[in-house]
Amino acid sequence: xxxxxxxLLAGFLFSIxxxxxxxxxxxxxxxxxAELMINSTNIIFLGFARLLENYEGAMMTxxxxxxxxxxAAVGTAILVSFIRKTRTSDIDSANLxxx
Amino acid sequence: MILxxxxxxxxxxxxxxxxxxxxxxxxxPSSLGMAGSMVSIGLLYSLLHFPFFTFVQIILYAGAxxxxxxxxxxxxxxxxxxxxxxxxxxxxxxxxxxxxxFSFSRxxxxxxxxxxxxxxxxxxxxKEIGTTLVRDYAVPFEIISIILVVAMAGSVLLAKRSLK
Numbered sequence: 074x075x076x077x078x079x080x081l082l083a084g085f086l087f088s089i090x091x092x093x094x095x096x097x098x099x100x101x102x103x104x105x106x107a108e109l110m111i112n113s114t115n116i117i118f119l120g121f122a123r124l125l126e127n128y129e130g131a132m133m134t135x136x137x138x139x140x141x142x143x144x145a146a147v148g149t150a151i152l153v154s155f156i157r158k159t160r161t162s163d164i165d166s167a168n169l170x171x172x
Numbered sequence: 173m174i175l176x177x178x179x180x181x182x183x184x185x186x187x188x189x190x191x192x193x194x195x196x197x198x199x200x201p202s203s204l205g206m207a208g209s210m211v212s213i214g215l216l217y218s219l220l221h222f223p224f225f226t227f228v229q230i231i232l233y234a235g236a237x238x239x240x241x242x243x244x245x246x247x248x249x250x251x252x253x254x255x256x257x258x259x260x261x262x263x264x265x266x267x268x269x270x271x272x273x274f275s276f277s278r279x280x281x282x283x284x285x286x287x288x289x290x291x292x293x294x295x296x297x298x299k300e301i302g303t304t305l306v307r308d309y310a311v312p313f314e315i316i317s318i319i320l321v322v323a324m325a326g327s328v329l330l331a332k333r334s335l336k
Contacts, residue, residue, distance in 0.1 A: 074176050075287035077280060079216070082183050084276040086190055086209075088269040093194035095265030096257050101199055101245055105206045108237070109190055112213050115225075123220040124288050126295060128304040131222060132312075135305065138228060139316045143323035145237045149244055150327035156248040162199075 079120040086113035100155065100164045104148055111141050179219055185212035199245050207238040221296035 086109060093106025115134045122130030152162075159166040189212065192205030214229030294300055305313060 076285050080280050081277060084273055088273040089190045089194050091269045092265050096262050098257060099199050102202050105193060105203060119217055119220050119222055131301060132309050136312060136316055138232060142232055143320050146323050146327040149240050150330035152244060153331045
């Protein structure tokens with residue numbers, strides 16, 4: 074067993090996340106696909122921490138997890154106020170900053 | 173042998189549930205696919221000798237974040253999406269994704285990564301992780317705590333009043 078299948082799996086998850094972000098209509102699912110992309114990087118960080126047997130990648134993963142928890146909280150709040158304003162979860166309605 | 177069998181089981185689970193997330197038509201089953209994907213990614217962490225991250229991943233993502241998302245879907249995401257994604261956007265999304273995957277796998281196959289050795293006894297234990305965290309990464313740890321407090325206050329403020 075070596076690290077290559079882990080990295081390839083992370084690459085697959087990242088590209089699935091790209092497809093999800095670019096093609097889904099619901100703003101909630103776009104958000105979830107972005108979370109999936111964040112998690113695929115965590116796999117690579119932990120894989121290299123295991124390969125090099127030090128804790129730098131693990132610490133990076135810990136901080137990414139904490140940051141993505143904060144991001145999920147703020148993102149959910151933004152989604153709630155967005156859906157409350159536009160009455161839909163369609164991503165095309167997100168044109169508040171478009172001119 | 174057992175490890176690679178477990179890896180392929182968990183990898184297949186992750187892969188199928190992420191496909192479920194991206195390609196299912198309705199919002200609630202998709203977010204359940206996200207929960208399954210998070211659990212199986214967490215199980216992959218335990219194969220990498222980091223059981224601590226397995227628990228963190230399951231509690232944080234499959235627990236906290238997914239409860240929040242499912243609450244959001246059930247309370248707010250009821251609205252039908254009428255217009256479809258345009259075909260050009262779908263095609264360009266697939267092209268970007270395949271290009272990324274091609275270049276990524278090419279880089280990985282070009283670089284001769286060594287197989288890992290058997291880990292030492294204590295590697296990846298919670299004690300070691302905690303010691304490293306407060307010994308070498310004390311300042312980022314404190315900054316993260318400030319960021320979490322700011323995010324909490326900000327999300328309460330954002331959700332309380334609607335956007336003008």
